[in-house]
Amino acid sequence: MRIGIMAPSCRLDEQVAERLPGLARDAFGADAPELVIHPQSFLREGHFAGPDAARADAFVALANDPTIDAIWFARGGYGACRMVDLALPRLASAAGDKAYLGYSDAGFLLAGLYAHGVGRVAHGPMPSDLKRHGGEAAVGRGLAWLMNPAPQKGGQKQAAFNLTVLSQLLGTSLQPDLSGHVLMIEEVGEYMYRIDRSLFHLTSNPGIRQIAGLMLGRCSDIPENDPDFVLTEEDVVQHWCRHAGIAYLGRANIGHDADNEVIPFGG
Amino acid sequence: MRIGIMAPSCRLDEQVAERLPGLARDAFGADAPELVIHPQSFLREGHFAGPDAARADAFVALANDPTIDAIWFARGGYGACRMVDLALPRLASAAGDKAYLGYSDAGFLLAGLYAHGVGRVAHGPMPSDLKRHGGEAAVGRGLAWLMNPAPQKGGQKQAAFNLTVLSQLLGTSLQPDLSGHVLMIEEVGEYMYRIDRSLFHLTSNPGIRQIAGLMLGRCSDIPENDPDFVLTEEDVVQHWCRHAGIAYLGRANIGHDADNEVIPFGG
Numbered sequence: 001m002r003i004g005i006m007a008p009s010c011r012l013d014e015q016v017a018e019r020l021p022g023l024a025r026d027a028f029g030a031d032a033p034e035l036v037i038h039p040q041s042f043l044r045e046g047h048f049a050g051p052d053a054a055r056a057d058a059f060v061a062l063a064n065d066p067t068i069d070a071i072w073f074a075r076g077g078y079g080a081c082r083m084v085d086l087a088l089p090r091l092a093s094a095a096g097d098k099a100y101l102g103y104s105d106a107g108f109l110l111a112g113l114y115a116h117g118v119g120r121v122a123h124g125p126m127p128s129d130l131k132r133h134g135g136e137a138a139v140g141r142g143l144a145w146l147m148n149p150a151p152q153k154g155g156q157k158q159a160a161f162n163l164t165v166l167s168q169l170l171g172t173s174l175q176p177d178l179s180g181h182v183l184m185i186e187e188v189g190e191y192m193y194r195i196d197r198s199l200f201h202l203t204s205n206p207g208i209r210q211i212a213g214l215m216l217g218r219c220s221d222i223p224e225n226d227p228d229f230v231l232t233e234e235d236v237v238q239h240w241c242r243h244a245g246i247a248y249l250g251r252a253n254i255g256h257d258a259d260n261e262v263i264p265f266g267g
Numbered sequence: 268m269r270i271g272i273m274a275p276s277c278r279l280d281e282q283v284a285e286r287l288p289g290l291a292r293d294a295f296g297a298d299a300p301e302l303v304i305h306p307q308s309f310l311r312e313g314h315f316a317g318p319d320a321a322r323a324d325a326f327v328a329l330a331n332d333p334t335i336d337a338i339w340f341a342r343g344g345y346g347a348c349r350m351v352d353l354a355l356p357r358l359a360s361a362a363g364d365k366a367y368l369g370y371s372d373a374g375f376l377l378a379g380l381y382a383h384g385v386g387r388v389a390h391g392p393m394p395s396d397l398k399r400h401g402g403e404a405a406v407g408r409g410l411a412w413l414m415n416p417a418p419q420k421g422g423q424k425q426a427a428f429n430l431t432v433l434s435q436l437l438g439t440s441l442q443p444d445l446s447g448h449v450l451m452i453e454e455v456g457e458y459m460y461r462i463d464r465s466l467f468h469l470t471s472n473p474g475i476r477q478i479a480g481l482m483l484g485r486c487s488d489i490p491e492n493d494p495d496f497v498l499t500e501e502d503v504v505q506h507w508c509r510h511a512g513i514a515y516l517g518r519a520n521i522g523h524d525a526d527n528e529v530i531p532f533g534g
Contacts, residue, residue, distance in 0.1 A: 046497035047460055078460040081467040085510070168464055171438025172471035193314055193345040197435055200348040204439035230313035243352070 001033040003070045003146050004062035005041060005127060007049035008084075009105040010077025012041040016130045017074075020139070023130070027140045033069075033147055038062060041074050048079045055079065056086035059109075063087075063095035070146040075128030076104025076162075084112045084174065091118055099149035101142055102126050103260065104188075107165035108174060114159065114265050115176035120149045123160035123184075123254065124262035134258035145262040157212070157267035160184040160254050167198040170205050176265075179210035182249060184263060186217030188256035192229040195219060196236045203244035213247035218255030268300035270337045270413050271329035272308060272394060274316035275351075276372040277344025279308040283397045284341075287406070290397070294407045300336075300414055305329060308341050315346040322346065323353035326376075330354075330362035337413040342395030343371030343429075351379045351441065358385055366416035368409055369393050370527065371455075374432035375441060381426065381532050382443035387416045390427035390451075390521065391529030401525035412529040424534035427451040427484070427521050434465040437472050443532075446477035451519035451530060453484030459496040462486060463503045470511035480514035485522030 005012070005020075017037055024032040040058035043050030050058075062068050073080075087109075098119045102110060103126065114121045125142035129135040152158055159178055163185040169175055185202070187195055202208050219233040231239070234251075241248040253261040272279070272287075284304050291299040307325035310317030317325075329335050340347075354376075365386045369377060370393065381388045392409035396402040419425055426445055430452040436442055452469070454462055469475050486500040498506070501518075508515040520528040 047492065047494060078464065081464060085471075168434065168468045169471075170468075171442070171474075172468065174471070175438070197345065197348060201435045201437075201439065204352075204436075204441070207438075225314065227314060 001147055002036055002068050003033045003072050004036045004038060004065070004068040005072045005074050006038040006055070006058040006062055007041040007074040008055050008059060008109055009049065009079035010047065010075060011044050011049035012074040012127065013131070014042060016127055017041065019130055020127055023136060023139060024143055027143060028147070033143065036062070036068060052082045052086060056083040059083065059087045060090045063098060064092045066094040068098065070099040070101070070149065072142065072146055073102030073106035073109065073126055075126050076106055078105050080105045080108040081168070084108050088112050088116060095119060099146055101146055101262070104162050104256065105165060107161045108169060110265070111161070111169050111176050112174045115174055120151070120264065122149065122262050122264040125260055129258060132258045138258040138260060141262055145264070149264065151264050152267050155267045157181040158184065158263060159265045160217070160252070160263035163187045163195065163198045163202065164190060167201045170201060175207060178208065181211050182213050182215060183208070183211045184215040184217055184252035184254050186255045187219040189221045189223070191223050192225050192231065192233070192236070195233055196231070199236055199240040203240040203246055209244055209246060211246060213249035214241055215249045215252035217252040218257060220256055268414055269303055269335050270300045270339050271303045271305060271332070271335040272339045272341050273305040273325040273329055274308040274341040275322050275326060275376055276316065276346035277314065277342060278311050278316035279341040279394065280398070281309060283394055284308065286397055287394055290403060290406060291410055294410065295414070300410065303329070303335060319349045319353060323350040326350065326354045327357045330365060331359045333361040335365065337366040337368070337416065339409065339413055340369030340373035340376065340393055342393050343373055345372050347372050347375040348435070351375050355379050355383060362386060366413055368413055368529070371429050371523065372432060374428045375436060377532070378428070378433070378436050378443050379441045382441055387418070387531065389416065389529050389531040392527055396525060399525045405525040405527060408529055412531070416531065418531050419534055422534045424448040424479070425451065425530055426532045427519070427530035430454045430462065430465045430469065431457060434468045437468060442474060445475065447479050449480050449482060449516060450475070450478045451482040451484055451521050453522045454486040455523035456488045456490070458490050459492050459498065459500070459503070462500055463498070466503055466507040470507040470513055476511055476513060478513060480516035481508055482516045482519035484519040485524060487523055
């Protein structure tokens with residue numbers, strides 16, 4: 001079992017990378033997967049983990065390598081949307097046999113892979129979660145899914161995204177067909193008026209209006225609105241679901257935190 | 268000549284409202300229009316100039332009033348996307364005879380009106396620009412267009428939007444057909460990585476790829492990126508135009524400032 005790691009957005013911290021093999025051994029003993037960290041993960045170019053082309057090349061190299069079983073996106077930040085168009089058209093059949101895991105900015109890749117039917121895709125913990133309090137458990141959950149990328153129990157189709165990332169790919173070729181899916185969203189560090197605006201955008205999209213229902217993950221680190229926005233994230237989700245005729249299905253156990261559950265896409 | 272003023276987003280400052288009639292008289296003497304400021308403009312409910320229904324009702328009342336010649340959006344902020352769906356379906360034929368002017372968050376209304384072929388629409392100064400240094404000239408320019416809402420000289424179709432607002436309505440029923448248009452965008456108060464991400468979104472939309480070309484207005488008050496983003500707003504616009512096969516046509520004289528030119532939509 002070999003898991004490839006690369007950074008589609010911002011660079012991976014070396015200290016996080018150094019802790020990963022030991023953590024995998026502690027959790028899985030002799031069954032621990034080999035972690036193949038692509039050197040691109042440590043590149044630095046301005047905001048990004050190396051140039052767009054280097055990030056695309058690293059992803060394509062790992063995805064098309066038949067000796068690699070799964071790809072784990074190292075961390076979020078920003079930049080996956082700059083490399084996804086450079087990478088997806090170059091994927092070969094070996095890419096379809098793999099599992100892919102990440103969240104936050106990696107959602108651009110999750111969306112594109114799922115939209116094009118490539119591999120098994122899940123929203124869930126990444127190596128950089130080791131920096132969080134309780135992050136070892138999150139990383140262990142991510143590894144466990146990558147080693148056994150089972151679909152959702154029960155067969156209900158589902159998908160999960162950071163709200164802003166999903167909003168920013170609506171109406172592009174990355175937008176997957178989510179009809180009949182339970183869609184889960186989470187957010188971090190956005191003003192409530194922006195969460196409200198992104199929800200207008202999401203729930204006004206004809207494709208999104210075909211989902212089975214919307215679930216709200218955690219919205220953390222919301223800056224203070226001036227004046228007070230009054231409405232909470234649950235208020236605004238319910239408002240927009242009512243307006244759009246979308247079923248609101250309650251809270252989801254996802255978010256920018258160590259409790260972030262693994263949500264396999266599809267059913 | 269009667270110009271109706273209402274606030275689709277945040278409330279209008281009374282001191283701005285009080286200065287408007289004198290400014291109109293100074294600029295246009297006996298030809299000065301009558302300014303009909305709807306009382307809704309001064310409502311306050313949390314972030315907004317009154318409840319969504321009150322903002323929609325005020326807009327519909329002015330738009331459907333045959334004695335009103337034009338509607339001037341009082342100011343931006345946030346909230347137009349919450350009332351636009353409540354208002355557009357109720358517009359009567361009198362709404363089609365009017366001119367509509369605003370920018371920033373009012374772009375949700377400009378887009379919806381233009382998408383549905385209602386009236387003459389322009390992106391340009393609003394009453395709240397009186398708070399800016401040099402704002403009197405901006406407000407005078409806005410008034411001059413509202414009194415004589417001429418289309419663009421030369422017949423080249425054009426449209427203008429705040430980048431984030433346009434991004435947040437892509438893939439919804441508010442997205443107008445901009446094929447063959449010169450599209451101008453401006454931005455304020457957004458990190459460069461967000462400007463870049465919004466440009467990915469914009470230039471990845473199949474409808475937007477039909478424009479005649481993109482022009483870049485001013486991007487002001489960009490918070491400092493950590494790490495330095497390195498690329499400027501002109502770098503990233505050129506990057507995404509190249510990537511999408513869209514012609515980059517240079518700078519546009521629009522922005523969140525007193526120099527903001529009036530850009531009539533269409534041609």
